[in-house]
Amino acid sequence: MTFQQILTNHERLAGLDIDQLRQLVGLVEYDAAGDPFPVSGWDSIVWVVGNATQTAHFFQSAFGMDLVAYSGPATGDREGHSFVLESGAVRFVVRGAVDPDSTLIEHHRKHGDGVVDIALAVPDVDTCIAHARGQGVDVLVEPHQISDEHGTVRLATIAAYGDTRHTLVDRSRYAGPYLPGYVRRESTYRKRDGAPRRIFQALDHVVGNVELGKMDQWVGFYQRVMGFTNMAEFVGEDIATEYSALMSKVVSNGNHRVKFPLNEPAIAKKRSQIEEYLDYYGGPGVQHLALATNDILTAVDHLVAEGIEFLATPDSYYEDPELRARIGSVRVPIEELQKRGILVDRDEDGYLLQIFTKPVVDRPTVFFELIERHGSLGFGIGNFKALFEAIEREQDARGNF
Numbered sequence: 001m002t003f004q005q006i007l008t009n010h011e012r013l014a015g016l017d018i019d020q021l022r023q024l025v026g027l028v029e030y031d032a033a034g035d036p037f038p039v040s041g042w043d044s045i046v047w048v049v050g051n052a053t054q055t056a057h058f059f060q061s062a063f064g065m066d067l068v069a070y071s072g073p074a075t076g077d078r079e080g081h082s083f084v085l086e087s088g089a090v091r092f093v094v095r096g097a098v099d100p101d102s103t104l105i106e107h108h109r110k111h112g113d114g115v116v117d118i119a120l121a122v123p124d125v126d127t128c129i130a131h132a133r134g135q136g137v138d139v140l141v142e143p144h145q146i147s148d149e150h151g152t153v154r155l156a157t158i159a160a161y162g163d164t165r166h167t168l169v170d171r172s173r174y175a176g177p178y179l180p181g182y183v184r185r186e187s188t189y190r191k192r193d194g195a196p197r198r199i200f201q202a203l204d205h206v207v208g209n210v211e212l213g214k215m216d217q218w219v220g221f222y223q224r225v226m227g228f229t230n231m232a233e234f235v236g237e238d239i240a241t242e243y244s245a246l247m248s249k250v251v252s253n254g255n256h257r258v259k260f261p262l263n264e265p266a267i268a269k270k271r272s273q274i275e276e277y278l279d280y281y282g283g284p285g286v287q288h289l290a291l292a293t294n295d296i297l298t299a300v301d302h303l304v305a306e307g308i309e310f311l312a313t314p315d316s317y318y319e320d321p322e323l324r325a326r327i328g329s330v331r332v333p334i335e336e337l338q339k340r341g342i343l344v345d346r347d348e349d350g351y352l353l354q355i356f357t358k359p360v361v362d363r364p365t366v367f368f369e370l371i372e373r374h375g376s377l378g379f380g381i382g383n384f385k386a387l388f389e390a391i392e393r394e395q396d397a398r399g400n401f
Contacts, residue, residue, distance in 0.1 A: 052096025088201030150176030162284030350375015
């Protein structure tokens with residue numbers, strides 16, 4: 001399958017091209033002919049939150065996203081409010097309950113604000129579901145179609161780790177703003193003068209945390225059900241500090257557009273970040289979302305100006321002569337990265353720049369990563385120790401270490 005064939009309609013509408021996607025998310029070519037569960041890309045990330053109205057505003061004002069569609073009581077949805085926001089090829093759907101008997105309330109009571117559905121774009125929902133069913137997967141919603149004046153969308157939903165699910169979406173015959181039942185909507189919110197058009201352009205990867213001993217089970221799930229392949233594995237000293245440890249494996253679809261790192265805790269002296277997440281989220285779930293940007297410095301500056309807090313990186317990280325020798329020359333001076341706390345890593349394919357926010361919700365659970373790739377297909381293994389030590393400092397400040 002060529003690069004031109006794998007560009008989705010959503011990405012075309014966002015004005016992205018193949019060269020941009022190759023840099024942003026490390027896109028590669030692959031042959032989909034024998035793929036039993038072809039995945040075209042991300043469709044949407046669906047959140048359940050305590051206050052959808054305020055969260056939708058937060059994603060606009062702080063993260064620069066655009067409100068494009070809405071569903072709620074005024075459109076016939078008596079259960080709750082749903083706001084659809086976009087930035088480049090990234091689509092968030094933020095849902096909050098109106099009806100006191102809504103299932104959204106119980107989900108939020110258990111987990112707090114978080115991701116309930118990682119929806120995937122597929123060319124053939126029925127073929128994917130038939131394969132998944134043959135692998136013993138729990139099909140939560142059978143294949144069906146919904147229509148309005150903009151066309152028809154075919155959907156189905158399968159279970160994943162914890163209460164997380166994957167809705168499979170074929171919107172090739174649909175021209176509406178999101179799904180039937182949603183109406184186009186623009187916000188009265190206006191960005192500050194000088195604000196970038198977009199802070200981020202694509203979704204690079206979505207990280208899931210699972211229980212001790214369950215990582216290989218879910219790696220096997222994505223391999224067996226979706227035909228994903230192993231992309232990376234991090235164990236032992238690669239992913240440990242003096243006090244805490246975890247294990248991680250990364251699976252991806254054929255063209256690397258959809259990547260799922262999966263983490264589980266490891267036995268260590270103190271409580272790991274994964275254990276803290278599992279305790280406060282109430283089980284397995286999405287830990288963080290990596291947002292791909294082509295200008296991480298501007299992105300960080302804008303987010304800081306809007307009140308987003310990032311994990312701090314000590315000056316010693318940037319002054320380490322081994323780091324300087326390993327990373328070589330990057331597009332911005334190290335001093336500019338140091339001012340903002342941006343991490344840098346290099347592998348055989350190139351380098352990447354990355355930085356992590358503190359949790360953006362009330363519980364110490366969900367956070368964001370910003371990532372700017374320059375050839376590297378990795379995940380910043382050289383930064384793991386510095387990152388985990390920064391997380392440990394935050395855990396300690398919360399009294400959870």
